[in-house]
Amino acid sequence: MARRINTAAIDGIIGYRLRRAQMAVFNRFSKAFADVGITPTEYSLLALVRDNPGLRPSQVAAALGVQRANFVALAVRLEARTLIERRSAVDDGRSHVLFLTAAGAELTQTLQIMQDSFEASLVAELGGAEQRERLLRLLTKLG
Amino acid sequence: MARRINTAAIDGIIGYRLRRAQMAVFNRFSKAFADVGITPTEYSLLALVRDNPGLRPSQVAAALGVQRANFVALAVRLEARTLIERRSAVDDGRSHVLFLTAAGAELTQTLQIMQDSFEASLVAELGGAEQRERLLRLLTKLG
DNA sequence: TATTGTTATACTCTATAACTATA
DNA sequence: TATAGTTATAGAGTATAACAATA
Numbered sequence A, B: 001m002a003r004r005i006n007t008a009a010i011d012g013i014i015g016y017r018l019r020r021a022q023m024a025v026f027n028r029f030s031k032a033f034a035d036v037g038i039t040p041t042e043y044s045l046l047a048l049v050r051d052n053p054g055l056r057p058s059q060v061a062a063a064l065g066v067q068r069a070n071f072v073a074l075a076v077r078l079e080a081r082t083l084i085e086r087r088s089a090v091d092d093g094r095s096h097v098l099f100l101t102a103a104g105a106e107l108t109q110t111l112q113i114m115q116d117s118f119e120a121s122l123v124a125e126l127g128g129a130e131q132r133e134r135l136l137r138l139l140t141k142l143g
Numbered sequence C: 001t002a003t004t005g006t007t008a009t010a011c012t013c014t015a016t017a018a019c020t021a022t023a
Numbered sequence D: 001t002a003t004a005g006t007t008a009t010a011g012a013g014t015a016t017a018a019c020a021a022t023a
Helices: A014-032 A040-051 A057-064 A068-080 A102-126 A129-142 B014-032 B040-051 B057-064 B068-080 B102-126 B129-142
Strands: A084-088 A096-100 B084-088 B096-100
Touching: A014 A040, A014 A102, A014 B014, A014 B040, A014 B102, A014 B129, A040 A057, A040 A068, A040 A084, A040 A096, A040 A102, A040 B014, A057 A068, A057 A096, A068 A084, A096 A102, A102 A129, A102 B014, A102 B129, A129 B014, A129 B102, A129 B129, B014 B040, B014 B102, B040 B057, B040 B068, B040 B084, B040 B096, B040 B102, B057 B068, B057 B096, B068 B084, B096 B102, B102 B129
Parallel strands: none
Antiparallel strands: A084 A096, B084 B096
């Protein structure tokens, strides 16, 4: 029942190809990080808080490109795992400030190593660091 | 309340950047196609059936990268709008074959023009056709 | 009035298992 | 037994509106 399918019309669509590539990379990330139970967005959040201790939720949400409202569940999940900590902001009674816990810092260090390794495998597929820079530069123009 | 945020840790992550670029492109597609009420996946489906009349649902689903189960609602939606038609396959009682209706063919022609224009705007942002080819080639390596 | 975190809600996308009818 | 379409379901992701506390 095999049949040659003409996919020319969709092969050239940038949005479609972005979706396919993103799905593929995301699925591979999920497998690589299944043991630690961390999603790509969760890792990004941890790395962001690590590099910017005391950041406010709305700032992290904006930096990650997720809605404030949707950030809540994400933060609650990581706080329940005692990986991050939310304290009241001293200068603004409405706001919070985020920090990694000791456990969060330790896990993030491990995740960083895993991520570096994962990223290296992608770079190898792309054909080297220059190709990766080229890809990132092109993606930036679309964002 | 502005604060300089260090996003170095996530700016270099291919998967993260893919997600951001894909979100940006899809949002812009949605706006551009809001009047006709067609999503990116729906357009891909229509173009695929147009170029491969008589294709079976499972083949279209596989070509688009969606699960067979999730393809059903998609096909039902387009059939309810009388854009596609599902007929029983003569050689296999289990299977169907897909075709565009006259209305579907007409709409797809309009969509093709809109899509070409939309794609051209993306290519312009990328910096030309060579850059687009470069991007697609890199994305293929990840898929 | 405006903003921050939050709740509630809805809609989409995706994945998996299981059913039915055919093969 | 295997496959095609389908149903059901659950889990994420995303978007919008609205609220309480605070600015």
